[in-house]
Amino acid sequence: MNIGAASKASGLPTKTVRYYADIGLVEAPSRTGAGYRSYDESAVRKLAFVRRAREFGFSIDECRGLLALYEDSNRSSADVKRIAEARLEEIERKQRELQCLHDELEHLVAACAGDGRPDCPIIDRLA
Amino acid sequence: MNIGAASKASGLPTKTVRYYADIGLVEAPSRTGAGYRSYDESAVRKLAFVRRAREFGFSIDECRGLLALYEDSNRSSADVKRIAEARLEEIERKQRELQCLHDELEHLVAACAGDGRPDCPIIDRLA
DNA sequence: CTTGACATTCCAGTAAGTGGAAGGATTAGT
DNA sequence: ACTAATCCTTCCACTTACTGGAATGTCAAG
Incomplete structure (x- = not known):
């Protein structure tokens, strides 16, 4: 092939x-x-x-580890689970972070008139 | 300075x-x-x-745009709002994506015994 | 007058590929 | 057998948004 x-x-x-x-x-x-x-x-x-x-x-490095376990017929499922749990925690951390961003940004977007005038709570928040 | x-x-x-x-x-x-x-x-x-x-x-390029608006006293808040809305949609897209990953991975982690035996639903799902 | 903290430039590396150029191999059609 | 299209090769550069480090220059304090 x-x-x-x-x-x-x-x-x-x-x-x-x-x-x-x-x-x-x-x-x-x-x-x-x-x-x-x-x-x-x-x-x-x-x-x-x-x-x-x-x-x-999973990162390339995590893939390396998973691949080694995939190939190892004597693996412990505990080893796989550890990697997956670490990834899960990372996802949850990122989710919390995104939720904060989302809420604040949504609030700002809602508060912005979005018209021709220069007044803008979004800019104000960043300034 | x-x-x-x-x-x-x-x-x-x-x-x-x-x-x-x-x-x-x-x-x-x-x-x-x-x-x-x-x-x-x-x-x-x-x-x-x-x-x-x-x-x-916001990406560096978006910052460039926001900075230009920040400096422009004749800006339209609509221009700022557009950039922020695009970012908000991006965040929401990422949130949905993470939610899918989270649910599936959590399910797999829960199903994995995490002991010394090689049987592992996580590996099975990837194989 | 020297020491230490600051500043400068430039080079290289990060994660995980993607894009493209220059050139060789193979295959299909004539 | 010839040719065109497609496939394969390597190598280099580019992406994002910095970060680390080396070699070197400058400044303020004791």
């Missing part, structure tokens, strides 16, 4: 597949005589695994 | 103050004989304005 086919099968752009090989995340198992990267089913599964983990917001 | 004093007064690190000058966001009004940047009250107000706008999550 050339990189284009692996890209389609995994759902990642070829650029990203190549990038993941560059940083040693998911390497192509071999190269053809012409130097083309050659992906097999197992590599494609790993690429798709990483894609899904990234969609969950 | 040297950059250190302007930094303290505005609440931005000196590195950032220098960076904002480099990208033409908030330039120091003048330089001393030795080449030190010299900030006045007005420049410090702009720096602090940008700091607060950044805390609201």
Whole structure:
């Protein structure tokens, strides 16, 4: 499987597949005589695994850890859970932060006349 | 006012103050004989304005626009409101996205035994 | 007069890719 | 067999918004 086919099968752009090989995340198992990267089913599964983990917001480094656990049939689910819990806390922290921003900004937007006059509570709040 | 004093007064690190000058966001009004940047009250107000706008999550480019409006005594509050509304929608989009992630991840974390066995619904979901 | 705190510039790195150029390989169609 | 289109390769630059550090210059105090 050339990189284009692996890209389609995994759902990642070829650029990203190549990038993941560059940083040693998911390497192509071999190269053809012409130097083309050659992906097999197992590599494609790993690429798709990483894609899904990234969609969950796991960092590349976390993906590295998850991938190692994915490949380790003797893993402890506790190890996976720890990573996921850390990510969950991060999400919750970000949610609280966004909620504060949202509420204050919504308040300001509501208070702003939005007409041709220069008076603006949004600017006032920033000044 | 040297950059250190302007930094303290505005609440931005000196590195950032220098960076904002480099990208033409908030330039120091003048330089001393030795080449030190010299900030006045007005420049410090702009720096602090940008700091607060950044805390609201406005991008540097949005800050550029807000700063121009801040300085324009003939501004229309409608122009400010447009920028703020765009930011608000962005926040709401991100909130929805995070909520989805949160719910699914929380579900998975709850379903994971977190013990020494390898069976793990989190890994299963990513595989 | 020296020490310490400040200032300067420039280079490099961060996260996670994306875009593009220059050039080689393969495949389809004629 | 030739050619065009598509695919692949590497390498370099760019993105966001800074941050860290090195080498060097300046200023105020004791």
